[in-house]
Amino acid sequence: MATPKGTLIVTGANGGLGSATVKQIVASPEFAGYHGLYLVREAASATGLDSVLATNPSNSHDVLSMDLTDMDSVRQAAKVINSRISSGQIPPIKLLILNAGYNDQGKQAWTKDGLDITFGANYLGHWLLTLLLLQSMNIDSGRIVLRNKAFANEKYKIILRDENTFAAIAKGDWSPAQEVPSWANVFRRYGASKLFLIMMMHELQRRVDQDPNLKNISLLGVRVLIFQIIRPLLCLLMPNGPYRTTQKSASHVLRATVDSDQVMGLLPKDLYFNGLELMETSDESRDPVKRDMVWKQSIRYAGLKEGETILGNWK
Numbered sequence: 001m002a003t004p005k006g007t008l009i010v011t012g013a014n015g016g017l018g019s020a021t022v023k024q025i026v027a028s029p030e031f032a033g034y035h036g037l038y039l040v041r042e043a044a045s046a047t048g049l050d051s052v053l054a055t056n057p058s059n060s061h062d063v064l065s066m067d068l069t070d071m072d073s074v075r076q077a078a079k080v081i082n083s084r085i086s087s088g089q090i091p092p093i094k095l096l097i098l099n100a101g102y103n104d105q106g107k108q109a110w111t112k113d114g115l116d117i118t119f120g121a122n123y124l125g126h127w128l129l130t131l132l133l134l135q136s137m138n139i140d141s142g143r144i145v146l147r148n149k150a151f152a153n154e155k156y157k158i159i160l161r162d163e164n165t166f167a168a169i170a171k172g173d174w175s176p177a178q179e180v181p182s183w184a185n186v187f188r189r190y191g192a193s194k195l196f197l198i199m200m201m202h203e204l205q206r207r208v209d210q211d212p213n214l215k216n217i218s219l220l221g222v223r224v225l226i227f228q229i230i231r232p233l234l235c236l237l238m239p240n241g242p243y244r245t246t247q248k249s250a251s252h253v254l255r256a257t258v259d260s261d262q263v264m265g266l267l268p269k270d271l272y273f274n275g276l277e278l279m280e281t282s283d284e285s286r287d288p289v290k291r292d293m294v295w296k297q298s299i300r301y302a303g304l305k306e307g308e309t310i311l312g313n314w315k
Contacts, residue, residue: 003091004033004034004035004060004090004091005033005034005091005094006033006034006035006091006092006093006094006095006138007034007035007036007037007085007090007091007092007093007094007095007136008025008031008034008035008036008037008093008094008095008097009036009037009038009039009081009093009095009096009097009133010022010025010036010037010038010039010097010099011039011066011068011097011098011099011100011126011129012039012040012068012099012100012101013038013039013040013046013049013063013099014038014040014041014046014047014048014049015048015099015100015101017099017101017147017224018038018040018049018099018100019048019049019052021097021099022036022038022049022052022053023052023055025059026052026053026055026056026059026061027055027056032059034060034094034095035060035061035062035090035091036059036060036061036062037061037062037064037081037090038053038061038062038063038064039063039064039065039066039077039100040063040064040065040066041065041066041067041068042065043063043064043065044065046063049063050063062090064077064080064081065077066129067125068100068102068120068121068124068125068126068129069111069115069117069120069121069125070111070112070120070125071113071124071125071128071302071303074125074128074129074132075128075132075308077129078128078129078132078133079132081093081133081136082132082133082135082136085136086135086136091138092136092137092138092139092142093133093136093137093138093142094138094141094142094143095142095143095145096130096133096137096142096143096144096145097145097147098126098129098130098144098145098146098147098197099147100121100122100125100126101121101122101147101190101194102117102118102121102122102190103118103186103190104117104118104177104186104189105186106177106182106183106185106186107177108172108176108177108189110171110172114171115170115171115172115301116169116170116171116172116189118172118189118190118193119169119170119172119189119192119193119196121193122190122193122194122197123193123194123196123197123200123298124170124298124301124302126146126197126200127196127197127200127298127302128298128302128304130144130200130204131302131304131308131309131311131314132308132309134208134214134217134309134310134311135309135310137214137217139213139214139216139217140216141216142216142217142218143217143218143219143220144204144217144218144219144220145219145220145221145222146197146198146200146201146219146220146221146222147221147222147223147224148194148197148198148221148222148223148224148272158284159191159192159195159284160195160284160290160293160294162293163293163297166293166294166297167297169189169192169193170297170301172189174188174189174192175188175189175192195282195284195285196294196298197221198221198272198281198282198285199285199290199291199294199295200294200295200298201219201220201221201270201272202270202281202285202286202291203291203292203294203295204219205218205219205269205270206270207311207313207314208311209269210312210313211311211312211313213310213312214310214311218268218269218270219269219270220268220269220270220271220272220273221271221272221273221281222272222273222275223272223273223274223275223279224275296315299314299315
């Protein structure tokens with residue numbers, strides 16, 4: 001078997017969009033030369049992913065357990081991946097797709113560390129995983145792609161006021177389920193966690209650009225919206241509209257991992273797409289003061305320590 005030309009990582013690979021993404025990966029000749037590393041909450045029960053992988057048994061891959069809401073689990077998974085790459089068992093990471101997303105559906109819950117699970121699964125776990133895996137990225141052309149979804153409401157148009165707001169979101173005290181329980185509260189918590197993910201894209205790109213060893217790594221975001229009931233009809237009416245099939249959304253995510261064109265450029269960086277269309281993120285997500293505050297609070301809540309990441313200006 002030929003040596004893989006890079007490792008491709010997908011988080012949340014057993015979910016709807018995750019499985020759709022993997023399905024396209026294993027079926028595409030474009031990705032045939034990659035080693036797939038698929039992260040799921042529990043590898044032993046990832047039946048959806050197993051079914052997809054069975055369609056192409058010759059595809060080089062591994063499935064690894066990781067709980068994004070548990071920072072110890074994230075560290076353990078990163079340790080295994082970094083060890084395998086440093087020992088030459090698998091090649092450096094060419095593509096890191098931060099796909100996993102969690103919606104508590106009104107049943108708000110907390111991690112063992114007292115953090116809101118939506119915050120941990122959608123943002124903090126991905127933030128920590130990315131910082132830990134930078135040492136294993138292809139430093140010449142590695143890409144990190146974030147899939148995202150947001151919720152707009154005038155009351156919450158500006159989410160972050162100060163560190164206290166961040167703490168309230170992290171601990172689940174911001175727009176909590178007991179505050180007039182509704183789907184609006186669910187989407188607000190989800191949207192806040194995804195705002196932080198966009199801020200991470202902007203801020204981490206700024207920091208890696210300043211690092212001589214990591215400056216060629218690029219971060220990209222893709223906005224996907226998927227609803228189960230009216231989605232099929234709306235997908236037919238608006239092909240690039242807000243309601244997309246999992247297969248179409250998966251193709252949009254994968255496009256960001258490999259494409260270079262007039263819109264994206266040869267080395268695309270810090271770009272955000274609404275499906276296939278380039279779009280600008282919110283003013284708040286691009287606010288350098290707020291981004292720096294979110295970054296420093298993320299260090300605190302994830303417990304990142306000296307020596308855990310090769311990013312020079314990680315503090």
